[in-house]
Amino acid sequence: MSEFKKTVLCIGAGYVGGPTMAVMAHKCTNYKFHVVDINPKRIDAWNSSDLPIYEPGLDELVFERRNKNLFFTTEVAQGIAEADIIFVSVNTPTKTYGHGAGIAADLQYWEKTARQIAEVSTSDKIVVEKSTLPVRTAEAMSKILKANSRGLNFEVVSNPEFLAEGTGIEDLLTPDRVLIGADESPSGQRACQEIADIYSHWVKPERILTTNVWSSELSKLVANAFLAQRVSSINSISALCEATEADVNEVAHAIGTDSRIGPKFLKASVGFGGSCFQKDILNLVYIARSYGLEEVADYWEQVISVNEWQKSRFVRKMISSMFNTLAGKRIVLFGFAFKANTGDTRESPAIEVTKQLLEERASVVITDPKAIENAKIDLVEYLDQIEFEEDPYKAAEGAHAIGVMTEWDLYKELDYQRIYESMQKPACLFDGRNVLDHSALHELGFHVFPIGKSPLVHH
Numbered sequence: 001m002s003e004f005k006k007t008v009l010c011i012g013a014g015y016v017g018g019p020t021m022a023v024m025a026h027k028c029t030n031y032k033f034h035v036v037d038i039n040p041k042r043i044d045a046w047n048s049s050d051l052p053i054y055e056p057g058l059d060e061l062v063f064e065r066r067n068k069n070l071f072f073t074t075e076v077a078q079g080i081a082e083a084d085i086i087f088v089s090v091n092t093p094t095k096t097y098g099h100g101a102g103i104a105a106d107l108q109y110w111e112k113t114a115r116q117i118a119e120v121s122t123s124d125k126i127v128v129e130k131s132t133l134p135v136r137t138a139e140a141m142s143k144i145l146k147a148n149s150r151g152l153n154f155e156v157v158s159n160p161e162f163l164a165e166g167t168g169i170e171d172l173l174t175p176d177r178v179l180i181g182a183d184e185s186p187s188g189q190r191a192c193q194e195i196a197d198i199y200s201h202w203v204k205p206e207r208i209l210t211t212n213v214w215s216s217e218l219s220k221l222v223a224n225a226f227l228a229q230r231v232s233s234i235n236s237i238s239a240l241c242e243a244t245e246a247d248v249n250e251v252a253h254a255i256g257t258d259s260r261i262g263p264k265f266l267k268a269s270v271g272f273g274g275s276c277f278q279k280d281i282l283n284l285v286y287i288a289r290s291y292g293l294e295e296v297a298d299y300w301e302q303v304i305s306v307n308e309w310q311k312s313r314f315v316r317k318m319i320s321s322m323f324n325t326l327a328g329k330r331i332v333l334f335g336f337a338f339k340a341n342t343g344d345t346r347e348s349p350a351i352e353v354t355k356q357l358l359e360e361r362a363s364v365v366i367t368d369p370k371a372i373e374n375a376k377i378d379l380v381e382y383l384d385q386i387e388f389e390e391d392p393y394k395a396a397e398g399a400h401a402i403g404v405m406t407e408w409d410l411y412k413e414l415d416y417q418r419i420y421e422s423m424q425k426p427a428c429l430f431d432g433r434n435v436l437d438h439s440a441l442h443e444l445g446f447h448v449f450p451i452g453k454s455p456l457v458h459h
């Protein structure tokens with residue numbers, strides 16, 4: 001007889017699977033959590049002192065629960081066989097081939113997982129869709145499982161994850177809500193309750209929302225689309241602010257104090273990044289088009305177009321403010337991660353900015369406290385043209401311009417007098433995150449170009 005009430009398996013030990021299971025293991029010490037992945041390097045790292053992802057607070061939780069009720073292995077089949085509940089948290093990238101390439105979700109990994117669960121299981125399972133998936137994927141998964149059930153009962157539940165990287169542990173510990181979508185049948189409702197039971201170890205009942213499966217799947221895509229839409233909205237206004245001498249921070253504050261609008265996600269930037277916003281909006285667009293809802297699709301597609309435009313606009317501003325040529329100029333990018341407090345660079349605006357700077361034949365230097373290794377992977381085709389330097393002071397030596405790509409706190413605390421003195425003159429600073437003290441930098445001698453505000457230049 002096991003010492004644990006239930007055995008929970010998580011397939012996929014990534015940015016979602018690892019932190020989610022670590023928090024559950026911390027809060028539910030009477031459950032066993034087994035995290036599996038097909039990538040042995042990732043699993044080795046989860047079992048080491050150097051975890052494969054950087055997330056504030058994660059190390060402590062993993063080190064506290066690992067090998068007590070939290071286990072990381074590559075034993076997918078064994079894990080499936082032993083589990084009562086299976087969270088599937090594998091990646092769901094955009095399709096790169098065939099019909100829907102570049103827009104639809106690539107569901108081959110999902111389908112393989114469903115088939116493997118059916119093949120290996122010897123007892124009933126609750127299968128939880130944790131990855132973000134197109135609406136009605138749970139139905140497809142149910143059909144595959146039922147067609148191969150050999151008399152077993154598989155209940156598919158949707159439980160999308162809303163954590164944001166950099167604040168993932170905090171988000172998991174104090175979620176605004178937990179969403180569980182389940183079938184309305186008695187067995188579906190029992191499965192829903194089993195998942196709610198896990199969360200109720202630390203989440204108040206009123207924050208555990210239950211819906212039907214399709215609403216749950218769609219809500220995840222819509223939440224990301226709405227968040228990204230706010231960023232594109234304020235970024236579009238940032239261009240208007242630059243043209244009219246309005247200040248985008250003042251505008252964001254003025255509109256954000258309206259309780260109907262609210263203050264969050266109104267920070268103008270060089271563009272949004274991250275592995276999900278673009279992917280999930282594309283998914284929404286694809287679904288809308290597949291139902292013949294062209295206007296809906298066009299509306300949401302525009303959120304991505306504005307984001308692409310904002311990144312190019314940032315580079316164009318560099319060109320026009322630096323005598324219309326960047327050729328041979330040393331430009332240092334402060335930060336490469338798609339946001340602060342993560343080493344993740346997936347879809348980071350810094351990738352596109354770097355590529356456009358290289359097209360202009362600039363000499364690019366990249367510095368970041370956590371993301372240099374990932375940056376090297378993203379830019380593998382350009383490695384001979386880029387310098388990577390962990391020390392921001394060294395990176396800035398001899399540079400013509402600095403571009404702030406990530407809002408790391410450390411960039412707010414640097415000695416900019418020292419940096420200014422080591423740079424070429426005129427020294428330009430393009431703050432793609434509006435995080436530095438622009439008037440202080442201007443006083444030091446920099447030409448400062450914020451987002452959505454008038455530049456501070458010397459004549």
Ligand code: NAD
Nearest residue numbers: 012013014015016037038039089090091092131132161165
């Ligand atoms: P990730 O790429 O970091 O991790 C996915 C892991 O799944 C990888 O380690 C991969 O090796 C593994 N995997 C793939 N196929 C497998 C298989 N058949 N068996 C075992 N392991 C397998 O991805 P992620 O960022 O954790 O995202 C996972 C899902 O969660 C995506 O659908 C994403 O949209 C969603 N999501 C992500 C975030 C986030 O902040 N990253 C937040 C909410 C939701």
Ligand code: UGA
Nearest residue numbers: 161162163164165231265266267269272273274276338339
């Ligand atoms: C986002 C959502 O916030 C999560 O709820 C969701 O679970 C997750 O996507 C997902 O599905 O993967 P994440 O991408 O980790 O989380 O980070 P965000 O804080 O949302 O930031 C996304 C991007 O928008 C970053 O590049 C960030 O710098 C940018 N951003 C955000 C702005 O430019 N301005 C803002 O005001 C807010």
